[in-house]
Amino acid sequence: MEGISISEFGSILMMQGFNGLSVFSVLLLMALGLAIIFGQMGVINMAHGEFLTIGAYTTFVFSYLTQTYFPSLMSTYFLFAIVGAFIFAGLVGLLVEWLLIRHLYKRPLDSLLATWGLSLIMQQIFRSTFGAKEVSATLPDWLMGSWQPTDTIDIPLNGLFVMGLTIVLTCLVGLFMYRSRLGLKMRATTQNRVMAGAVGINTAMVDRMTFVLGCGIAGVAGAAFTTIGSTGPTSGSLYIVDAFLTVVFGGAQSLLGTLASAFTIAQTNSTLEFFMTGSMAKVITLLSIIAILMMRPEGLFSIKVRK
Amino acid sequence: MIGEIQRFTRAKGKSLAVGALALLAAAQALASNPPTSQVNTTGLRVTDTEVYVGQLHSATGTMAISETGSIQAEQLAIEQINASGGVLGRQIKIIQEDGASDWPTFAEKAKKLLVNDRVAAVFGCWTSASRKAVLPIFEKENGLLYYPTFYEGLEQSKNVIYTGQEATQQIIAGLDWIAKEKGAKTFYLVGSDYIWPRTSNKIARKHIENVLKGTVVGEEYYPLGHTQFGSLINKIKLKKPDVIYSIVVGGSNVAWWKQLKAAGITADKQTILTISVTEDEVLGIGGENVEGFYSAMKYFQSLDNENNKKFVAAFKAKYGPNAVIGDVTQAAYLGPWLWKAAVEKAGSFDVDKVVAASPGIELTTAPEGYVKIHPNHHLWSKTRIGVWQRNGQAKVIFESDLIEPDPFPKGYQ
């Protein structure tokens, strides 16, 4: 390798390490909302990608409005957009739960088909509202470019941001699930719905809140992904398969499992990509996931239950 | 500077000619409205006042992002033609079908347009895959397709007029320019994993190695829809190429450019030449993410000539002031005009006669300047290099001579 010094090589290794972590946080962020909905409720939300897209479009709208009416706030609008994405995606989630999902809790495979129909409808609504072409939110300067600790190391700022957001969000979700009253109710409902109902938990309300929370988190993820990806009617569909694999590979009912599986998949893919072409890396990663799932159908982490 | 002046005068001269021609055509159309039995001997859907054409693009699915511009441009062209008297005195009616980003659907709809609707011509397709899917149907049913996208070449059909550039037109002039201007010797080829990027990179590699005497230090393909390019960017950094030659498309495109920028790869440190970014793509990528990088295209919205000014104004009047026009959109706009010219030259809507009349048809009113149909059904056209600005427009900094289309280039296969 001509023209590459040892220190430069070291820098690239370091950046590659960071890349693995960055891919990990992206995977985790896209899977988190899904993991909550799927893990806690057993509902397969095929429209998860479209909830990501809601977040992305919300960011675009915020960016557009800020640019038009409050140009001075351009540097901070993004934070509001994230909150807005959570609220907006959550509200749509509330509506969808009320109209659709609550009728299908007993039929997980049917909820899959219905949410597939939902995703078609949502895509068309995006297209009719925002046009078929992609749009791009103007990002604040502090989210663009790279941070250079040395001459040869470039750490992507958007990667850092997504990573930070993922950590904060994961901790919040963890605290919520394991420390709050509602979280306790959610876990109780997951483990024994009948019993939870019997001790006075309004399981219908808990389900609704769970779904709204999952959708809201998807919205946040979508907002964050405007920094690294596209915003268009079908952008969400780019993420859906990866998100499902992450959740299933981790073991559906365990947040820790989702964490571990996102880490494993991200590191495998990112490392393989460094040594071979991207298509091959993807195939090998997917094949390994399937092989492991065949050996451990319940995923990496799962709650052991006496059958 | 001199080039610019020359271009200006030429454009001006041409626009005069254009005006005269248009007047002539209108007069002709009004004067003569030949009987249908004479202009339609093969049972196409032509009446004394109307002629039906098909439009076959993806209005839904992932490709709608790209194909919407073509749909709009073709409709604009047809509207303008109708306003100026139509074709052979007949108004053009459009039957629009949705290919839904799905190749089998394209085949189904193409067949419907040709067999059921008996349309006189079809303006449509975007991806090579959709064209390959409909090609046998057009050949079997003897239809006529105007295909707008720049593509990999290696194809020539009696039933297709290719209004975009074939690969050599787009690639070779761009590489020559970058080698000369930037003294580039080492290239890193990157593409989405399908036939157009692979074939284009193959041509690029041959040209780099055999003609430019440079080296290709890497060639990488990522699945369509891939969104994580961190590893690739690190690999590129490892090789330090003079030029990154990029043919990443579709959903991946935005991720690729945003992540390049985030990894500190900016125009002041790295030269990137791409043949897959037009104004349409920049809309999604954001001008700030491609600022300073180069695209090789035959058309940019910012082209400074009278034809283009009129075209851009008309397009914005119809589709809003924020509408943008990319290379393919312009090429799609050419389709109806080229068809009209060929039909009028042939004096008939019959596909065989229109096809026979097509070679040699010139369009001096083309927004890109001037095009002419080659006997191989591709267009003579120029290749331009544009450097992207923050506002999402490109500044044209180089313009080649008219390039002869060569879909089966010797020495590049």
Next chain:
Amino acid sequence: MSAYFLEIEDLTVSFGGFKAIDGLNLYVDRDELRVVIGPNGAGKTTLLDLICGRTKATAGSIRFKAKELTSLPEHKIVRFGVGRKFQNPSIYENLTVFENLEISFPRGRGVLGALFFRRTQDVIDRVHEVAREIFLEDRLDEPAELLSHGQKQWLEIGMLLMQDPELLMLDEPVAGMSVAERKKTAELLKRICRNRSVIVIEHDMEFVKSIADKVTVMHQGKVLAEGPMDKVQADPRVIEVYLGH
């Protein structure tokens, strides 16, 4: 080689550290009817699960007719002669009583066998014979979901009889039955126990007394006491953990 029909030695299984069965030893003779009793959570059902292969043992051995069962898959254990009735009646509610019994007929158990299975006269005869035994002969054409709870229990026992197992394991066969049904069930059990070994888990002491030869008392995954009913009932340890509750 010992002479016991079923030999369980040092059997242990743990769920996440909790030992549901802890070094258990149990021997059952040919044609013996053994009743296993014990408080809730003693590991009775787990013991049956282990024998029939539903749960895999952590350690120890289960030998039946001198063959090790711990490594066999469930269906092979069944084919080797072990039948198991579940605690809740486990029948096919969408099939008729006849079809329920027919499916349990030990022929055509492979894919192709099932595909080309013919309802021959011997199948029909056998179904009728078993149906008579479980008091359901006049209800053969009815969907099984229409049966009463007790009748469902009988049907499941009947399904086991179709297999003609050499070791029959029944988990609370009279749970949820009326007094009359219990009496009939006790009769039924006594009849079907001829020529095979039976392990019964039961809570109902009256019922146990009416059928048992020998009783095993389990507690915390171990055998606490074993012997004839009256002797076991008099055991102070048993009284403390079980009857004392």
Next chain:
Amino acid sequence: MTISKGMQWSRAELASVLILAAVILIVLPLALDIFRLNLVGKYLTYAFVAVGLVLCWGYGGILSLGQGVFFGLGGYCIAMFLKLEASDPESTKIQSTPGIPDFMDWNQLTELPAFWVPFKSFTWALIAMLLVPGVLAAIVGFAMFKRRVGGVYFAIITQAIAAILTILIIGQQGYTGGVNGITDLRTLHGWDIRTDSAKYILYYVNAALLIGAVIGVRYILKSKLGKLLIALRDKEERVRFSGYDVASFKVFMFVLAALLSAIGGAMFTLQVGFMSPSFVGIVPSIEMVIFTAVGGRMSLVGAVYGSLLVNWAKTFFSESFPELWLLFMGGLFIAVVMYFPNGLAGIVDQFMKKRAAARAAAPTPPLVTEPVAPAVGALSPADATASPAPQPLADQQVRA
């Protein structure tokens, strides 16, 4: 259902199959021109997949979201044969290597890859068309069902397989034709499959095969194996403890469904004249599940009607509203899942029951005017062995 009749066909079942045969063999060919009939022929190739899904999903409870993989593999095997026939040295003489498929030439292959060579034989292509998908389904099935992977996990793993295969096919374009697929297929042993007469013949072959498939699967469902499938859905554990190796039954169903899909794919290739990797992906696989759901997941003839209806709707809506048809399709899917979980067959069944009840109750009308309870046993007159599918009403009540 009575014992003596248990394994025979009821009159209603016979009638439903005869009506289906009449519709696709007589009514449609008479009513439609060759272009529309060819479209129907294409839809009917999807019906093979739907019939397989009735067996595998409706009866077996195994939802595969990867049936497109088998459809595609079957189609590719035939497409490879046809492509080789279309690539004779004469018609490919402008290539640098004449005699090989055009896309290989574009990718600098200079000779036919070894795995293509056997596909010069039609016999081998036919064998491979069944063997390749069958073996793949058997491997996947064994690995999954032996370890008791099921339900949602299985659905998602089949999706992953579809994703992998798509990436492989698209990535290895020199060998597979890549994203374009294998296009421009012309003749079968010199017989031009693009002519109208060929299309009629292929339509009838396809229709006859499909009716054969319906009858064959019905036969299976009538056998003890069919009863076992119902038993499996009711109490899988009980079946296992009746001495059955449950996994092998599931593998059998999955393989059979895969083989049916493969036949559908092969017929698709012949009728449409090309094969595309887009079939192998996730979207068509889910769509095919939806055809089944619309027709009624427990009804074989329903699956055929479902495929016809959804595709007709898709064609109709997309021709009439090219920009908005997705809204209609999405709405249709949701409506079917939520309000008609038993699909068309369920609607027909309810109607028949009401009529029967009305007739039976004619002497004492006041007592029976209230609606008949949702179907419990039979779902349609054609599927008297069906078991209950989920009922949304009951769900709502439980959760209210």
